[in-house]
Amino acid sequence: MGSHFLAMVMFAACVAVVFSVLMKDEPLEQLRLGGLLFAGFVGTAVVLGWLLLPFPL
């Protein structure tokens, strides 16, 4: 797999699913928390990526 973004999205999806199923019992609540976690992970990674862009490796 060459896409770092895809790897990050897969990672975020897996972690969000496990956390939401661990923490909530009702399917609707699991869906809500899972979506929130997934969006939070991906959104944070994208924002951090943009913020770190000006810095040299």
Next chain:
Amino acid sequence: MGRKSRDSRRSRVGTAPPQEASGPDSGRALAAATLAWVMPGGGHLWLGRRQKGLVFLVVIPAMFLCGLWLEGRLFPFEASQPLVLLAAFAGLGNGLPYLVASLAGLGEGRVVAETFEYGNTFMIVSGLLNMLVCLDAYDVALGRK
């Protein structure tokens, strides 16, 4: 201090604290946690939490396999390198998939692969998540959840 409050305090002191896990409940909880470690989701399936068990059974091994596919490494138990040792313990949290992959000689890791660190992260985190699942199965078996 009034008599009433002294009495209430005495009665509170005299009351035995709630019993922690003991006897058959504790054994059942340990069995659930062990089963959850050996087979991710197995503890929940055994306890009748089918939906949760199936999700863990699919997602955690899938994460581990993703890590192998991304050419991550199964870290060895080397006491001289504390971070490697911690990563090895985290990987061990995967249970049976970890043992099978170790015995099959998988997870050598290819340091020059661009996804090497991603692979490591997938395998370490899936092990840590399975440890949380084990603790959850333990709590469920004790009736705390």
